[in-house]
Amino acid sequence: MMRSEGSSEAEPCLGRLIDVVEAVAVELRRRGLHISTSQLVDAVRVAVNYSAVRGLDPCRLLASDELGFVLSAVFARRPGDEELVAEAVKRYTRERRQSPLQEFMRHVESDLRVLNVTYGSRIRNVQRLVSDRARAHAYARLKLLGIIRRTRHGERVVSRSEAVGIARSLLTSYGSYRAALEAMAIKDLERGGRRAALLGQELTAMRLEKVNVDSLLALARSLLRQGELSAALELAKRAARRIAHGERVRDVHLALELLRSLNLVDRDVAVAMIRQEPSIAVQLSELVDMGRIIPRLAHDVREHVVAQLVKSRKHAGFVLRLLAEGAISVYDLKLVRQRDSVLAAAAEAAQALDYIARALSEANPAYLDMAAYTVARLERGAGAAELAAEVRWLRTVVAMLERGDVDGALRAVVARLQPARAIELLYAASRSTDRRVRAAAQRLLAVVASRLRRSGAGARERVWGRRGHLDLRKALRLRFFLSGDYNIAVSRRGREKVVLVLDKSGSMRPYALACVMAAASFAENVSRIVLFDSRVYVMNVRGRLRLQRLLDSLFAVSFEGYTDVARAVAEATRAHPPSKLVLISDLRQTVAGGEDPRAAIERAVRLGWRVYILAPPTLDRRVIEGLRGVRVSLFSSELELTRSLRRLLQ
């Protein structure tokens, strides 16, 4: 393009340098970077100057990794462009430049040689052909790319002109031989992956993020059958990672069978599998320590898991041990069905508590009678000795309710329950038809909110009540003179407004309650709350945030449904001056066709928003990888979430 024939003969290295820079520019254009001709000229000039001042001739510059450094300085415009440039430079400096078509055809012909066939040949006895590993790989590649086709007379290799046509069309879509092969393998995997499985180890070098976890597991299974153990292990590892991050599998039992055979079941995988299918806990209890798993589960899943473990009888002792260790409480045994044991008594106690809770929230005296009856039965039945304290407590609560002490009973019950469950109960009670129950519940909600405000406060905060910006100069001066109070806080400035975006889809249910309570209790500067699943609810806050109103809107809709993170971010930032955006979500976009959540977050950052993401461990890491200007913290418990929120909101 820019090189005259003479110059190339006189300076072969310079000519080659120009060729490479030009090829890199063309490749970058294909990948979406706008490289102008003047930039191309600049790049050559800077590269030539650079090699001169470094004392390298252009050939040595081409051989070193410095060409990538020089070209990314000219071609890369945004963070992230550097990698593209480096990749392109690597590609064109590694071997003498070969056109993508030539490269494609070279690979095809080498595979044909391995199979000992030529263009137009018929393929006979495929089974015998694929019995050898190298031949199986070559056959799979040609088959995936469409160079070997099935016809009425069996399988045959296409003619050379047809092969060139196929290569051209694939290169137009995918750019290179590798990318085309990868895309075809992924397509095949979506259809069952019979051919792709023949690629064996080669699959592990492919980016298979787009392949769903079920196909990945099926592929690993198929590789295992072919004896490709290391490839199977690598793919199963990827699948296990994705399961641990919360990706759902079609058949958990089948997935467990494979992962167990490869020894890939760890705690994270177990938790994720149980979240999807609580009945699998029994099988998992042989592989992992359930004592460490159960506390990580939400209370409704926990109830199911405990019930399943008890049902399998041999685990009843184990559950009793958990009970004794405090890993579970009596009230996690609500679903346990067993006779004549302590567990049966515990289950009944849980049932009694449930009746009491209903008596409070639904203002139905029948539940109180049922609770009284259950407690009476408990007192008479076996196991009462072991659960004496619980039974006594239940009796007291029932007595309180019988004499009309709603406030006391509600307080006693709430103190026993897990926070999330307590809030649910209080919320239900706050909407009771009984005025006294309603008033008591609302009072208690305020108490719970203030406890949340205090929970997780560090020692420093308790000591240093003052908050504000550190007056560096003054503090420094005092430090030098070693005088008393060093930390001088200047007067509090107007607080930045915060927009809180909360995912209330099914996957985030365990955390949503804690988050809303925390937001309501210590967010004086929250100016907008956005709750979202596949729909988005925007609540603009004027004045003080009312807990009741927030809970009303939270409970008005159920915790289920798909997730539309991108729309939520777009709505949250609409018509609001850029400030702090706190997004609590696992970022798993399950609404198809919408904007990519990553793009939505990037746009918010470009608009000047400071984005903080709080996410559970099931977070979709692909969304945040390399995301600039965004801070991500992970939390695995309600307490951790409350702490992080406190830091961000106060």
Add this chain to the structure above:
Amino acid sequence: MELTAAHDDDKLVKKVYEIYGSVIRERKPIRNPREMVKVLREEYKLIVDERVVSLVVAAFMAGRPVLFEGPPGTGKTEIGEAILTLWAGKSAFILPCSENYDEYRVIGDFHPLMALRYGFTEDSFIPRPLLAAIILDAGVLVDEIRRSSEEFQNMLLDIIDKRRIVVPELKRVFRARGVGFQFILTSNPEDIGQGELSDAFLRRVVRIKFDYPPPDLEAEIVRIRYDAGAVLPDELLGKMIEVVGILREKSAYKPGPADTVLWARIAGRLAELRGSRRVEVRDLVEAAQIVLYKRVDEEDVVDDALRRVFGG
């Protein structure tokens, strides 16, 4: 800096020398990258990769401005100023950008009262840094270019491309007199309140990315710039870098090597004030509270990092 005979009849040039001559220090220009790296290290106490210096020189030779991009505290401004000074052989001009920067603030404007008396002539014209730089053939460091307006960026591009400044009010064109008139721009795209640079702008610059240095290099930077009397043991220096590394991962305010240097210096001073000849953990922790507490809501993060590394 003194006026050469060739220009002593030009009023404006004379004025530039009168105003800026005293602040511009001349030195022998150095344009060999290897030597530049040596001088940067010895005189300016800056450790710069020879590849970076070579690329800047190559860009200057190709007539392109250089954009240093990276997180705060990584030495972009200091390195830029030093390279420009060595290249031109005289101190560089620094334009710290803000949104309302315009041509009148960087090229020149008319003194209103003098304009009333002399009219819009060279007598009432006050030359500003950019015009001074082109007349004195000095380098210009445009700091935090992303904070400036698009209009300002476009004006700069025109000047950089054509290497001349037109002052229509005076009906004069000032052309670059030598190769010393070069530009280095700095920017931190991750900072808050920054604008975007247009594609047209980015197309014309050679962009060099700055990042936090690896731990051993950062330790060397601290050692080279540490100027307190008390000895800072290597072991403690290693731990300081570990703390800074944790904060770069965890906190929203990410301390740069400049903060590490400041931390070491203050810890050294504190040790001296206590009469100690050696910096101790106590000095480092107290100095950290001065230097690393940048945001009120992140003091806990700093405390955690200090506790993790220093214990207690």
